[in-house]
Amino acid sequence: MNDLNFNPEKLRAEAAMWRQQSKELLQQLGAMHDIDVGTAPKEAVYAEDKLKLYRYRSNRASDVSSPLAGEGLGVRGDAQRNSAPNTIGPAVLIVYALVNRPYMLDLQPDRSMIRGLLEQGLDVFLIDWGCPDGADRYLEFTDYVNRYILNCVNKVCELRNEPQVNLLGVCQGGTLSTCFTALHPELVKNLITMVAPIDFQTENDLLSRWLKNIDIDALVAASGNISGEFLNAAFVNMMPFRLQSQKYVSLLDIAHDHHKLENFMRMEKWIFDSPAQAGAMFRQFVQWLYQQNRLIKNELLLGGKRVALKNITQPVLNVYATQDHLVPPAASTCLQKYAGSKDYTEFAFEGGHIGIYVSGKAKQVPIEIAQWLKDRT
Amino acid sequence: MTNPNHNTSFIDAWLETQKSWLGRWQATEMEQRVDAMRAGMETWRQQFDPANPSAATLNVAHSFQTLLQSCMMQAGAQSSALGEAQNPLAELMQTFPLGAARERQLEWQAYLKALGEYQHRATQLMQQFVNVLAQSLQQVPIEVERRQHSNNPVQSMRELHDLWIECGEQCFASVAREEAFVTAQAAHTNALSQLRLAERALLERWLQQYDLPTRSELNSLHQKVRRMSERIAELEAQLGAKKKSTRNKNKL
Numbered sequence: 001m002n003d004l005n006f007n008p009e010k011l012r013a014e015a016a017m018w019r020q021q022s023k024e025l026l027q028q029l030g031a032m033h034d035i036d037v038g039t040a041p042k043e044a045v046y047a048e049d050k051l052k053l054y055r056y057r058s059n060r061a062s063d064v065s066s067p068l069a070g071e072g073l074g075v076r077g078d079a080q081r082n083s084a085p086n087t088i089g090p091a092v093l094i095v096y097a098l099v100n101r102p103y104m105l106d107l108q109p110d111r112s113m114i115r116g117l118l119e120q121g122l123d124v125f126l127i128d129w130g131c132p133d134g135a136d137r138y139l140e141f142t143d144y145v146n147r148y149i150l151n152c153v154n155k156v157c158e159l160r161n162e163p164q165v166n167l168l169g170v171c172q173g174g175t176l177s178t179c180f181t182a183l184h185p186e187l188v189k190n191l192i193t194m195v196a197p198i199d200f201q202t203e204n205d206l207l208s209r210w211l212k213n214i215d216i217d218a219l220v221a222a223s224g225n226i227s228g229e230f231l232n233a234a235f236v237n238m239m240p241f242r243l244q245s246q247k248y249v250s251l252l253d254i255a256h257d258h259h260k261l262e263n264f265m266r267m268e269k270w271i272f273d274s275p276a277q278a279g280a281m282f283r284q285f286v287q288w289l290y291q292q293n294r295l296i297k298n299e300l301l302l303g304g305k306r307v308a309l310k311n312i313t314q315p316v317l318n319v320y321a322t323q324d325h326l327v328p329p330a331a332s333t334c335l336q337k338y339a340g341s342k343d344y345t346e347f348a349f350e351g352g353h354i355g356i357y358v359s360g361k362a363k364q365v366p367i368e369i370a371q372w373l374k375d376r377t
Numbered sequence: 378m379t380n381p382n383h384n385t386s387f388i389d390a391w392l393e394t395q396k397s398w399l400g401r402w403q404a405t406e407m408e409q410r411v412d413a414m415r416a417g418m419e420t421w422r423q424q425f426d427p428a429n430p431s432a433a434t435l436n437v438a439h440s441f442q443t444l445l446q447s448c449m450m451q452a453g454a455q456s457s458a459l460g461e462a463q464n465p466l467a468e469l470m471q472t473f474p475l476g477a478a479r480e481r482q483l484e485w486q487a488y489l490k491a492l493g494e495y496q497h498r499a500t501q502l503m504q505q506f507v508n509v510l511a512q513s514l515q516q517v518p519i520e521v522e523r524r525q526h527s528n529n530p531v532q533s534m535r536e537l538h539d540l541w542i543e544c545g546e547q548c549f550a551s552v553a554r555e556e557a558f559v560t561a562q563a564a565h566t567n568a569l570s571q572l573r574l575a576e577r578a579l580l581e582r583w584l585q586q587y588d589l590p591t592r593s594e595l596n597s598l599h600q601k602v603r604r605m606s607e608r609i610a611e612l613e614a615q616l617g618a619k620k621k622s623t624r625n626k627n628k629l
Contacts, residue, residue: 006530006531006532006533010532010533011533011534014533014534014535015534134595134599135599137596137599138599138600138603206553206554209553209554209559210553210559210562210563212559212563213559213560213563213564213567214563214566214567215563215566215567215570218567218570218571218574219566219567219570221570221574222569222570222571222573222574222577223570223573224592224596238553239546239549240506240545240549241513241541241542241545241546241549242542242546245542246538246539246542249535249538
């Protein structure tokens with residue numbers, strides 16, 4: 001029989017340890033200032049309504065043909081005097097999701113997909129949708145695809161003096177990018193989707209199951225825009241025990257480690273720093289995709305035009321996470337079946353929806369993306 | 378030999394924490410709950426027998442289960458009572474609307490009906506979560522025993538907590554996909570939407586009485602601005618096309 005070593009003495013020692021760890025944790029958290037996120041140097045090169053299009057700057061001298069100091073709408077982040085966009089390597093325009101803020105892709109210097117892409121010599125652009133307010137409640141699906149993304153693509157083409165862009169759509173941004181590519185194929189050279197839902201009614205899609213009986217018209221009528229808090233509550237409730245209890249109990253384990261606590265707080269900030277969703281867009285996205293699954297049925301119309309996935313004939317790289325609880329792999333991988341592309345590649349990341357950006361293994365993702373792009377440029 | 382006083386002081390300290398957490402509850406109910414927890418902890422302490430470690434582990438698991446189940450039963454009883462409570466405004470809700478205040482009365486009746494429906498749906502959803510908690514707690518002693526048989530016994534309260542989390546997630550993953558849960562959750566969200574709409578109707582009535590802007594008026598303006606912006610964009614596009622056509626003609 002194994003010695004259990006679980007007795008009152010052990011219990012008391014454990015309680016004393018918890019007390020000590022809690023004290024240490026509270027001291028550490030109390031002394032912690034707000035943490036930095038999204039620190040890779042960048043400059044805004046285009047703005048429209050709440051949207052900003054950023055171009056990231058590289059420190060790699062070999063990538064830079066001419067510094068663009070003073071150009072654009074202002075430099076942000078830890079910009080260094082000698083940094084400039086990668087004007088030599090291929091450009092990639094990242095379309096992030098409307099849910100959550102895009103600094104997840106540059107959460108901290110050593111966990112940054114954007115820095116990873118820059119290191120691979122890419123010229124990185126990113127659409128930051130900003131935070132919609134009450135005045136944006138009537139923005140529709142077509143506004144995001146046929147106006148905002150289109151204008152950003154045109155701006156990137158203008159800055160790069162190229163007729164097409166490489167699109168990298170992340171999560172919901174992957175769905176938007178897929179729609180854009182289907183509607184404007186002449187403007188997209190390569191399409192990369194990352195944990196992007198295409199089929200919204202796969203068997204393991206819990207979110208889809210939860211949404212099917214929700215009266216979205218009433219929800220939007222009552223709320224206007226859909227608040228970030230509302231969405232966060234839904235996401236946290238998908239794993240309530242882990243995300244509301246264990247996660248915080250586990251903080252005791254890293255109470256002594258300031259660096260790990262900072263990492264935790266960055267993630268915590270990202271999770272709960274969520275923008276509201278423009279009411280009309282939210283209604284259309286949920287009704288048309290989650291409830292009616294129009295995209296794969298070839299029934300989605302945006303701006304009066306059908307979003308036909310078979311129009312996507314350019315090379316496609318589909319990156320998905322094998323343990324994704326928000327976008328099950330089958331929801332993403334079905335793109336191969338519906339897209340018209342003959343050059344279709346999948347990269348299966350061993351991890352979850354968040355780990356694909358910030359886990360130790362995530363460093364491989366920008367390398368795979370850059371290599372795939374360079375092979376097709 | 379362990380000094381039982383040490384355990385008592387730990388239990389008291391833990392209970393004090395619980396007591397402060399429960400502070401928002403009514404005093405009498407809080408005392409009853411704290412007493413229930415104290416009794417549960419005391420049982421746990423008494424059942425602790427270091428001479429028989431395997432029994433001790435199972436006893437701890439069972440006590441942990443009993444303690445949380447007692448809390449949950451009270452939570453369930455409370456939510457059930459909430460659903461069955463007599464609505465103090467039932468009379469107003471049933472009065473037929475006549476006379477000068479007829480329209481106001483209808484709005485209030487709609488609001489009270491929405492409130493009652495929301496409370497009912499909230500109770501039903503809470504019951505779903507209580508069921509998940511109950512299932513998870515039934516699973517804990519089974520898992521403790523399984524680990525014991527596989528020579529990987531639970532060695533600490535922290536391990537026990539993590540085991541409970543694991544059981545909870547497994548139960549929730551199953552329940553969350555069931556039609557009953559999906560329906561209860563959707564009904565709760567839909568009832569909340571209707572309640573907010575009814576509340577807003579009342580608020581807007583008050584705002585109108587004081588000549589203050591309402592959300593409906595703002596929405597109307599936003600839609601008007603949007604239509605104007607779209608029209609301007611169309612006209613700009615037409616103008617651009619016309620200029621381009623003129624330039625091309627001039628070139629020829």
